[in-house]
Amino acid sequence: MLKYVKTIFLSAALFANYVQAQTSEQDACYLEAIKQAKKETQIAEIVSQCEDESEHEPPGALSERIEAERETFFNPYVITPHKMNYILPVSYTSGFNDKLDIPADVRESARNIEAKFQISFKVPLNQEPIFTDGDALFFGLTMQSWWQLYTTEMSKPFRETNYQPEIFYYLPVNWQLLDTNTSLAFGLEHQSNGRSLPYSRSWNRIYLAVLVEDDHWALTLRPWWRLPESKDKDIDDPNRDDNPDIAQYMGYFELSGAYRIDQNMQGHFLVRQNFNYSRGAVELGFTFPLWGRVTGYLQYFNGYGESLIDYNYAQQRIGLGIALTSLL
Structure with a gap:
C-alpha cells in the first residue's frame, strides 16, 4: 500500500x-x-x-551558436563572427565583367585564378533585453576581397573589395511548426565597393529575415526592398545611382541554408532569383576537417552578383581554402 x-x-x-x-x-x-x-x-x-x-539539448543548431556567442558578447578580447570567415588561396573564375571600359593592358594582365577571402563580424549594441528575452540589436560588417595574387604583369592588386555594413534587430519567436524553432531579423544594409566613378557600385536595402532551425540544420528566407536613389543626376555626380538595374540581377530575396553533419563538416547553399528577368545565382559550400581546428572549405558559385563590379555579369567560380568560422 x-x-x-x-x-x-x-x-x-x-x-x-x-x-x-x-x-x-x-x-x-x-x-x-x-x-x-x-x-x-x-x-x-x-x-x-x-x-x-x-x-x-539546445533548441536548434542556430540557437546553439547564439547561446555560445552570448557568453563572450562583451568580452573585449573576443570578436564575434557574423557570416562565414574564410580564405580561398586558389579561386578560379570563368571570366570578368567585359562591359567595363578597362585599359587593355590591365584586362590582359588579370588572371582567372586569384585569391578570395571574406571577413565578417558583429557587435551587440544592448546588454539587457529591448522588448523581450533573447532579442538583440547588432552592428555587423562583412568584407569580401578578390586578390590578383598570381599575376606577374601587375603588382598583385586587389581587383575588387566589397564592404557591407548593416544594423539589424534579432527577435526569437515562439513558432514551432513541425518541431522547428523560428526567429526573425529586421535590418538596414549598405553595400559598396568603395571606388570612384566610373567603377563605383553601391546600394542600400532593408530586409526581413525568417530563420527556421532544427537540431542539425537552419534555413533563412531574406526578402528585401531597395531604397531608391536618384537616377536624374549627371553621370559624373557621385550622388547618382551607380547601378539602377542591380535588382534585375540580384533579385529581391535570397534563400540560404546550412546542414551540420558534425562539428567540422557542414554543407550550405544560397540562392538569389529575379523571376521576372530569369536571373539569379546559386552558391554551394562544404567544410571538412583537415587537422586540429583547421577546417577545409570548398566553394562553388554560378550566376550574377558574385561581386558588385560583376553584378551584371554571369560567371562560374570554384575556390578551395580554409574556413576560419562556420555558419552553425
Missing part, C-alpha cells in the same frame, strides 16, 4: 508541475518519466533527469 501511495503522490506532484507550465518541454519529459518510472523512483530523480536533458 505504501508503494502505491508513493506512486500517487509522485504522479500528483509531477502533474501539478505540468499544469503550471504545460507548454514547456520539461513537462513532456515529466509525463514520459511517470510512465516509465519504477515504484521506488524518487521525485527528485525525475526532476533532476529532466532538468539535465533540458540543459544539454
Whole structure:
C-alpha cells in the first residue's frame, strides 16, 4: 500500500508541475518519466533527469551558436563572427565583367585564378533585453576581397573589395511548426565597393529575415526592398545611382541554408532569383576537417552578383581554402 501511495503522490506532484507550465518541454519529459518510472523512483530523480536533458539539448543548431556567442558578447578580447570567415588561396573564375571600359593592358594582365577571402563580424549594441528575452540589436560588417595574387604583369592588386555594413534587430519567436524553432531579423544594409566613378557600385536595402532551425540544420528566407536613389543626376555626380538595374540581377530575396553533419563538416547553399528577368545565382559550400581546428572549405558559385563590379555579369567560380568560422 505504501508503494502505491508513493506512486500517487509522485504522479500528483509531477502533474501539478505540468499544469503550471504545460507548454514547456520539461513537462513532456515529466509525463514520459511517470510512465516509465519504477515504484521506488524518487521525485527528485525525475526532476533532476529532466532538468539535465533540458540543459544539454539546445533548441536548434542556430540557437546553439547564439547561446555560445552570448557568453563572450562583451568580452573585449573576443570578436564575434557574423557570416562565414574564410580564405580561398586558389579561386578560379570563368571570366570578368567585359562591359567595363578597362585599359587593355590591365584586362590582359588579370588572371582567372586569384585569391578570395571574406571577413565578417558583429557587435551587440544592448546588454539587457529591448522588448523581450533573447532579442538583440547588432552592428555587423562583412568584407569580401578578390586578390590578383598570381599575376606577374601587375603588382598583385586587389581587383575588387566589397564592404557591407548593416544594423539589424534579432527577435526569437515562439513558432514551432513541425518541431522547428523560428526567429526573425529586421535590418538596414549598405553595400559598396568603395571606388570612384566610373567603377563605383553601391546600394542600400532593408530586409526581413525568417530563420527556421532544427537540431542539425537552419534555413533563412531574406526578402528585401531597395531604397531608391536618384537616377536624374549627371553621370559624373557621385550622388547618382551607380547601378539602377542591380535588382534585375540580384533579385529581391535570397534563400540560404546550412546542414551540420558534425562539428567540422557542414554543407550550405544560397540562392538569389529575379523571376521576372530569369536571373539569379546559386552558391554551394562544404567544410571538412583537415587537422586540429583547421577546417577545409570548398566553394562553388554560378550566376550574377558574385561581386558588385560583376553584378551584371554571369560567371562560374570554384575556390578551395580554409574556413576560419562556420555558419552553425
